[in-house]
Amino acid sequence: xxxxxxxxxxxxxxxxxxxxxxxxxxxxxxxxxxxxxxxxxxxxxxxxxxxxxxxxxxxxxxxxxxxxxxxxxxxxxxxxxxxxxxxxxxxxxxxxxxxxxxxxxxxxxxxxxxxxxxxxxxxxxxxxxxxxxxxxxxxxxxxxxxxxxxxxxxxxxxxxxxxxxxxxxxxxxxxxxxxxxxxxxxxxxxxxxxxxxxxxxxxxxxxxxxxxxxxxxxxxxxxxxxxxxxxxxxxxxxxxxxxxxxxxxxxxxxxxxxxxxxxxxxxxxxxxxxxxxxxxxxxxxxxxxxxxxxxxxxxxxxxxxxxxxxxxxxxxxxxxxxxxxxxxxxxxxxxxxxxxxxxxxxxxx
Numbered sequence: 001x002x003x004x005x006x007x008x009x010x011x012x013x014x015x016x017x018x019x020x021x022x023x024x025x026x027x028x029x030x031x032x033x034x035x036x037x038x039x040x041x042x043x044x045x046x047x048x049x050x051x052x053x054x055x056x057x058x059x060x061x062x063x064x065x066x067x068x069x070x071x072x073x074x075x076x077x078x079x080x081x082x083x084x085x086x087x088x089x090x091x092x093x094x095x096x097x098x099x100x101x102x103x104x105x106x107x108x109x110x111x112x113x114x115x116x117x118x119x120x121x122x123x124x125x126x127x128x129x130x131x132x133x134x135x136x137x138x139x140x141x142x143x144x145x146x147x148x149x150x151x152x153x154x155x156x157x158x159x160x161x162x163x164x165x166x167x168x169x170x171x172x173x174x175x176x177x178x179x180x181x182x183x184x185x186x187x188x189x190x191x192x193x194x195x196x197x198x199x200x201x202x203x204x205x206x207x208x209x210x211x212x213x214x215x216x217x218x219x220x221x222x223x224x225x226x227x228x229x230x231x232x233x234x235x236x237x238x239x240x241x242x243x244x245x246x247x248x249x250x251x252x253x254x255x256x257x258x259x260x261x262x263x264x265x266x267x268x269x270x271x272x273x274x275x276x277x278x279x280x281x282x283x284x285x286x287x288x289x290x291x292x293x294x295x296x297x298x299x300x301x302x303x304x305x306x307x308x309x310x311x312x313x314x315x316x317x318x319x320x321x322x323x324x325x326x327x328x329x330x331x332x333x334x335x336x337x338x339x340x341x342x343x344x345x346x347x348x349x
Contacts, residue, residue, distance in 0.1 A: 028277075032271075033062070034061075036086040037086075048291055050063065056281075067172075068173055084271050088262065102124075103266065103268070104265075112280050116130060133261050141228055164207060188200075194341070212230075234314060235296065238295030249312075259325060
């Protein structure tokens with residue numbers, strides 16, 4: 001009996017030690033990290049990022065997915081501490097910064113930051129969050145239904161495409177990129193030639209079936225034959241191509257207009273240390289590689305090597321240096337007037 005008691009005591013001590021070690025290994029157990037993010041590719045993000053991070057840290061992740069514009073409004077109205085991390089496009093980062101919703105972070109804690117491209121380390125200034133992916137604007141079209149071959153933004157004005165194309169709304173991340181693409185197509189300059197640019201957009205209107213706010217809905221329209229061509233960011237092509245491998249991606253002749261999606265800590269986060277750890281984890285080799293292999297995002301790490309099949313749809317390698325990046329301060333300054341003119345032109349379709 002005495003021997004059994006000793007054995008049981010030893011077992012209790014071993015289990016206690018194991019529990020203590022587990023608690024030490026997962027110091028964030030019991031914390032909840034609330035993330036404002038995209039609704040796009042939610043299952044893959046869960047598999048590649050959220051689940052392994054929760055397993056590693058012991059925390060719980062709550063991901064609130066919606067469009068960029070919707071989330072800017074939600075963050076503006078949220079109580080302090082309601083969100084910890086925001087994952088959002090560059091134009092919207094500027095808006096949130098102006099509203100005081102983006103906190104600076106301790107970049108010395110980002111162990112993976114040195115591995116990313118220089119222009120992804122602090123796109124909005126030192127102390128603010130990094131980009132985790134690049135994107136570029138292109139055209140996806142169905143050669144089986146499209147009456148013309150498309151090689152440029154200018155081709156979208158072809159009268160044979162009447163009521164048959166989708167373009168992004170000006171308030172989307174891709175909207176200002178398209179605006180710059182239209183300007184380039186006709187030798188115009190945003191800010192200087194805005195009246196002429198909107199005159200060209202008015203000429204395009206008969207061809208426009210939809211000015212979209214949701215890439216998902218636009219891909220559905222493409223799949224259902226409601227449109228034969230859509231102006232989309234590169235990461236949307238993965239979803240489109242999975243539905244129809246014959247869809248064609250076009251890098252427009254006018255150039256590679258692009259930008260970033262970024263990771264930032266929300267002002268007032270109650271879990272800032274955990275938020276910074278999450279941002280660092282998002283930049284890790286394993287996450288960046290898994291997201292690229294699953295066709296979710298272009299990697300920002302310089303040490304990620306992709307085969308031709310996986311690199312084909314991404315802003316990757318030499319393309320990074322070819323990107324034409326808008327001045328987002330200038331875009332933010334002009335966006336209200338552009339939006340007003342846009343709504344007048346397209347009657348908020």
